[in-house]
Structure formats: C-alpha cells, structure tokens
Amino acid sequence: MATRKITFREAINEAMRLEMRRDPTVILFGEDVAGGATLPHMEGENKEAWGGVLAVTQGLAPEFGRNRVLDTPISESAFIGAAVGAASTGLRPIAELMFVDFLGVCFDQIFNQGAKLRYMFGGKAQVPMVIRSMIGAGLRAAAQHSGCLYSIFAHIPGLKTVVPSTPYDAKGLLSSAIRDNDPVMFFEHKLLYDMEGEVPEDNYTIPLGVADVKREGDNTTIVTLGRMVHLSLEAAEKLAGDGIDVEVVDLRSISPIDEDAILKSVKKTHSLVVVDEDNPRCSLATDVVALVASEAFDYLDAPCKMITAPHTPVPFSPALEDVYIPSVDTIVSTVKSLRE
Amino acid sequence: MSLTSEKMIDVYETMVKIRMFEDKVAELFAEGKVPGFVHLYAGEEAIAAGVCIHLTERDYITSTHRGHGHCIAKGVNINSMMAEVYGKANGACKGKGGSMHIADVEKGMLGANGIVGAGGPLACGPGLMAKTLGTDQVTVCFFGDGAAEQGTMHEAMNLACCWTLPLVFVCENNGYAESTPCSYHCAAKNISDRAVAYDMPGVTVDGTDLFAIYETAEEAIDRARRGEGPSLIECRGFRYYGHFEGDAILYMTEEEKEHNRARDPIDNFKKRGLERRLLSEAQIAEVDTRVAAIIKEAVEFAEESAWPDSEEVFTDVYVNYP
Numbered sequence: 001m002a003t004r005k006i007t008f009r010e011a012i013n014e015a016m017r018l019e020m021r022r023d024p025t026v027i028l029f030g031e032d033v034a035g036g037a038t039l040p041h042m043e044g045e046n047k048e049a050w051g052g053v054l055a056v057t058q059g060l061a062p063e064f065g066r067n068r069v070l071d072t073p074i075s076e077s078a079f080i081g082a083a084v085g086a087a088s089t090g091l092r093p094i095a096e097l098m099f100v101d102f103l104g105v106c107f108d109q110i111f112n113q114g115a116k117l118r119y120m121f122g123g124k125a126q127v128p129m130v131i132r133s134m135i136g137a138g139l140r141a142a143a144q145h146s147g148c149l150y151s152i153f154a155h156i157p158g159l160k161t162v163v164p165s166t167p168y169d170a171k172g173l174l175s176s177a178i179r180d181n182d183p184v185m186f187f188e189h190k191l192l193y194d195m196e197g198e199v200p201e202d203n204y205t206i207p208l209g210v211a212d213v214k215r216e217g218d219n220t221t222i223v224t225l226g227r228m229v230h231l232s233l234e235a236a237e238k239l240a241g242d243g244i245d246v247e248v249v250d251l252r253s254i255s256p257i258d259e260d261a262i263l264k265s266v267k268k269t270h271s272l273v274v275v276d277e278d279n280p281r282c283s284l285a286t287d288v289v290a291l292v293a294s295e296a297f298d299y300l301d302a303p304c305k306m307i308t309a310p311h312t313p314v315p316f317s318p319a320l321e322d323v324y325i326p327s328v329d330t331i332v333s334t335v336k337s338l339r340e
Numbered sequence: 341m342s343l344t345s346e347k348m349i350d351v352y353e354t355m356v357k358i359r360m361f362e363d364k365v366a367e368l369f370a371e372g373k374v375p376g377f378v379h380l381y382a383g384e385e386a387i388a389a390g391v392c393i394h395l396t397e398r399d400y401i402t403s404t405h406r407g408h409g410h411c412i413a414k415g416v417n418i419n420s421m422m423a424e425v426y427g428k429a430n431g432a433c434k435g436k437g438g439s440m441h442i443a444d445v446e447k448g449m450l451g452a453n454g455i456v457g458a459g460g461p462l463a464c465g466p467g468l469m470a471k472t473l474g475t476d477q478v479t480v481c482f483f484g485d486g487a488a489e490q491g492t493m494h495e496a497m498n499l500a501c502c503w504t505l506p507l508v509f510v511c512e513n514n515g516y517a518e519s520t521p522c523s524y525h526c527a528a529k530n531i532s533d534r535a536v537a538y539d540m541p542g543v544t545v546d547g548t549d550l551f552a553i554y555e556t557a558e559e560a561i562d563r564a565r566r567g568e569g570p571s572l573i574e575c576r577g578f579r580y581y582g583h584f585e586g587d588a589i590l591y592m593t594e595e596e597k598e599h600n601r602a603r604d605p606i607d608n609f610k611k612r613g614l615e616r617r618l619l620s621e622a623q624i625a626e627v628d629t630r631v632a633a634i635i636k637e638a639v640e641f642a643e644e645s646a647w648p649d650s651e652e653v654f655t656d657v658y659v660n661y662p
Contacts (some may be wrong), residue, residue: 085465
C-alpha cells in the first residue's frame with residue numbers, strides 16, 4: 001500500500017471520505033461541518049469554506065453534497081438524538097460535536113439513549129454511530145473548550161471510546177469506528193491536528209480495543225494515550241540517555257481496553273506509570289492502576305504512579321495551563337523516582 | 341379521506357385493546373404482579389389510535405413513558421408487551437426494558453422512553469434516514485404536555501423544520517405534567533401555538549375525539565409524506581389513571597374526574613359511530629369479546645413465560661465488545 005505523509009487532520013478527513021465513498025448510508029453532520037461550502041456564492045479559493053471550526057471536514061460537502069454533509073443548528077441534543085435515531089433505523093451517522101466540553105448539553109441523548117437503547121430493547125436494535133469531538137488543553141481555550149473527559153464516556157456501558165495519537169492510527173481507528181455497529185465516541189486532540197505521519201492512501205482499519213506498543217523497553221511501562229503518547233516518547237528518549245529503557249503502550253481505545261497488552265508489558269518491566277491528560281478521580285489512570293494492582297501485583301517492583309492533569313478545570317493563562325498539562329519533565333522524574 | 345367502515349372497526353379495536361390492556365395492568369399492579377413503575381394510557385386512546393391508523397409498519401414512532409397505547413396502536417404484539425411488563429424472557433425486550441422501554445423496531449416502534457422530551461431528538465433520526473435514502477417513511481413523535489417544556493422539544497422541532505424532515509409532532513396534553521397542571525407549567529395559551537415559531541402548521545384538537553384526530557393526523561402525515569415537512573398537533577385530553585400507578589390523583593377534583601368520564605373517547609366514538617351507522621352493536625360486541633380474550637391470553641402468556649436467564653444481565657450491551 002502506497003503511503004505518504006499527511007496530517008492527523010487530513011487522516012481523519014480521509015477516513016470519513018473513504019468510508020462515505022464506500023457506504024452510502026454514512027452521513028456526516030454537526031455545527032459548521034459544511035460551513036458554507038457549496039453555497040452558490042462560494043467560488044474559487046472560498047469554495048470549501050470552513051469545514052468545521054478547525055477545518056477537519058473540509059472538502060466533504062463539495063464531494064458528497066449537502067444531503068450527506070449537513071450543517072446543524074447549535075442544538076446538540078437535537079442532532080445527537082437524531083444520530084441515535086438515524087443509526088437505529090438504517091444510517092451510519094458521524095456526528096461532529098466540536099468540543100468534548102459541549103457534550104454536557106446533550107448528555108442524555110448519549111448516555112440514556114444511544115448507549116442504552118440496544119440493552120433496553122433486548123438486543124433487538126443497534127446504534128452504529130460515531131460522535132467525533134475535540135479534546136485537550138494547550139490552545140489557551142480555557143475551561144469550557146479544553147477538557148479531555150474521555151474517562152466519563154468509558155465509564156458508560158454501551159459506548160466505545162477511542163483516543164488516537166497518530167495520523168496512521170486516527171485513520172484506521174476512525175474507519176473501524178464508522179463500520180462498528182455500536183456507538184463510538186471518537187476523541188481528537190486538537191494539538192495533534194497538524195502533526196504529520198506516514199499514512200497509507202488506501203482504506204484500512206485498526207481494530208478497536210487493541211493497544212499499540214509505540215516503543216519497546218524493559219525497565220518501566222508507560223501506559224498512555226492521545227497527545228500524551230508523544231510526551232511519553234520524548235521522555236523515553238531522555239530516559240534512554242540515562243540508561244533507562246521504558247516501554248510506551250498506547251491504548252488507542254479505552255473502552256474496550258486492551259488489558260492483556262497492559263499486563264503483558266508490566267509483567268515484563270515490573271513497574272507502571274500511567275500518563276493521562278484527563279482529570280484524576282475515577283479516571284482512566286485509576287482504572288489502569290487498579291487493573292495492574294489486581295492482576296499483576298506480584299510482578300511489581302515499585303508502586304504504580306499516575307501522572308495526570310490536576311483535579312481542576314483547565315485554566316486560561318498560559319502560565320497556568322502549562323502547569324496543568326502533564327510535562328515531559330514530570331514523566332522523566334517520575335520514572336526515575338521508581339529506581340530510588 | 342373519511343373513516344371507512346373497515347377502519348372504524350380497526351380504530352375501535354385498537355382503542356379497546358389499549359383500554360383493556362391498561363385496566364388489566366392496573367389490576368395486576370395492585371395485586372403486586374407487575375414490578376417497577378407503570379404509567380397508564382387509559383383515557384388517551386383516541387390519540388394513538390387516530391394517528392397510527394395512518395401509518396404503515398415501515399413508518400416510525402417515538403414514544404413516552406406512557407407508551408403502552410403507542411405500542412398497541414403501532415402493532416406491537418400484545419403477548420410480548422404483557423410479558424415485558426412482567427419482566428419475562430418472552431417480553432418484547434427480553435424483560436430488559438420493562439414498561440418504560442417497550443419497543444419493537446421491526447414494527448417501527450422506537451421505544452417508550454423514561455426521559456421526558458427525549459423522543460423529539462430521536463424522531464429526527466428516522467426522519468433524516470427517510471430523507472437521506474429517499475423513502476416515503478414518516479415518523480410521528482408522541483410527547484406529553486410536560487415534555488413540551490423541555491428544551492429538547494424546541495431543538496427537535498426547529499431541526500426538523502430546518503431540515504424539512506417528514507415528521508409529525510403529536511403533543512398529548514393530558515392536562516398534567518405528573519401532578520403539575522398545564523395551566524401552571526405552560527406559559528403559552530396553546531402548545532400548538534409554538535408551531536408558529538418554526539413556521540410549521542400547528543393545531544389543537546380535542547384529544548378525546550377520534551374523528552377530529554383522525555382527520556387532523558391524516559392531513560399532517562400526508563404533508564410529511566409529500567416531503568413538505570413537519571406539523572404539530574396538540575391533542576387535549578385526560579388520563580384516567582395517575583401519573584404512575586400508586587398516584588392517588590389528589591391534584592384533580594372530583595368534578596374534573598366526573599367531567600373526564602363524561603367525555604370518554606371510546607364511549608363517544610361508539611355513540612357517534614352508531615348514530616352515523618358506521619358501527620353496529622353487534623360489531624362492537626364482537627370486538628369487545630375478542631379483545632377481552634386477547635388480553636386474557638396475554639396475561640396467561642406472561643405468567644407462564646420464564647424469567648430471563650441470569651446470563652442475560654451481561655448480553656446485548658454491545659453488538660461486539662472484545
């Protein structure tokens with residue numbers, strides 16, 4: 001398969017484009033996903049308009065038309081509910097819900113409707129839909145546009161929750177999510193959109209619930225996901241200079257979660273650090289530590305450590321937000337502390 | 341099109357099925373045979389029957405916590421409904437949903453719903469499906485006067501109109517949101533007046549008058565099927581039972597209850613059907629006898645059905661979860 005370098009943003013766009021070409025029941029809607037594209041006065045350079053606030057869906061409306069790429073009113077409950085209803089009656093909707101923080105306004109449609117419908121109906125329905133949403137701090141976007149919050153969705157039975165870290169993974173995981181017959185929350189870290197990586201031109205899928213070892217090592221296991229994968233890899237390089245060889249396990253999906261991959265790595269390295277940009281209470285980080293404590297306690301040479309955002313909203317000021325986000329230095333010092 | 345003799349029997353049978361089903365469930369609940377919460381539809385039969393007679397199996401409805409009537413009118417199997425209310429393995433949802441979540445997607449019934457106002461957004465889904473795939477399917481969203489005050493209903497009506505979806509919003513205004521009267525919780529004179537805000541037709545009809553509902557619903561459903569977009573119908577009626585079983589209905593006066601009994605939708609329908617010679621006493625008696633047997637059989641079916649296997653707790657959460 002021919003590959004070339006494209007951005008995380010382009011990889012996501014390409015997954016949607018290829019899945020929409022492949023399956024006429026795949027449709028996309030959300031606030032500004034067409035963003036003026038295809039309007040009669042939009043010509044030349046303006047033809048593609050917004051394509052979402054960060055241009056992830058650019059070019060899809062011109063290709064597929066406004067019947068399959070629909071702007072919505074700022075009515076998250078209505079269009080997320082419409083996605084649930086459409087999914088249970090024959091479409092495969094992708095609903096783009098700008099920022100994860102906004103999911104608060106339509107949570108009922110996600111966790112009481114989309115997530116529970118199949119179970120409540122005794123398995124006689126399915127809800128093949130994807131909700132795509134941006135996560136993550138670092139854009140100085142303040143408390144209502146910067147959260148991660150994915151742990152909340154992983155907590156809910158009936159939902160799947162995916163957090164990709166690279167362009168390659170983003171494309172393959174999104175293709176899987178669109179083809180999946182359950183509702184999938186697909187979270188895109190906004191600081192990753194411009195990251196480039198090798199991505200095959202053709203369509204491919206990466207199964208949900210399979211972690212990827214992004215760096216092999218023997219000393220300590222770092223379990224992480226999303227943007228934190230890259231900070232962890234950077235930390236791993238620094239630690240390698242000090243003779244500490246860490247393994248970086250990228251979860252990619254947190255529900256389902258690849259427990260085997262976590263345990264296999266910890267049994268090899270005998271220590272665990274979880275690096276998670278989400279808030280710490282009842283979170284992915286605590287979940288992974290609980291798993292290792294229950295299933296691999298005898299293999300541990302040191303206490304499990306969690307590096308997470310603090311238990312606070314995301315602050316605005318650059319001086320504060322930089323403190324909020326887990327840092328490479330913290331990862332390095334934490335891993336080193338396990339050896340003291 | 342006016343009600344043909346054949347359709348007269350159909351709607352009458354639907355109404356009687358709903359009434360007998362609900363009266364029976366009330367009785368079973370009082371006997372302690374039915375677990376959980378039940379919200380009964382008796383008194384509102386003309387609405388579900390008068391609307392759903394215009395729908396085919398391929399059309400969809402979304403429902404409310406008071407959903408038994410919608411299920412029956414949309415053709416959900418009565419035995420499977422009763423078994424579901426009991427929580428049995430043979431239930432419409434294998435006993436996993438219960439009264440508040442009875443559904444049959446194959447019959448176009450997208451579920452009773454425990455969340456007030458949740459059906460509006462959901463109804464936009466099959467509407468969008470029909471529009472995207474170019475089918476002529478129509479979706480009816482039943483909601484109560486209480487749900488009318490949820491933001492979700494505003495969002496859904498606006499979205500449905502923005503997208504010109506083939507929808508009909510049917511507000512079943514039974515006068516009370518739980519115990520709170522509509523005159524208190526609704527700032528508008530008529531819930532149907534809100535249609536103006538979305539530039540769609542809105543009309544209030546007598547929710548006990550099957551003939552009026554039949555005609556109004558027919559116009560709205562035909563309009564939706566023609567691709568001309570949504571309508572809002574407010575049906576003003578009442579419910580005989582409380583918000584849920586166990587509610588002593590202290591918020592209604594005896595006069596009000598008496599007034600309601602005098603406008604019973606089934607009695608009125610029979611009276612006018614007989615007057616217009618669209619129904620005969622013999623036909624009425626035949627339906628009553630037949631439906632009584634159907635309900636009796638449904639109870640036997642439910643009681644004889646097995647409880648779900650304990651393993652069922654763990655299934656049907658996902659289609660596939662590695």
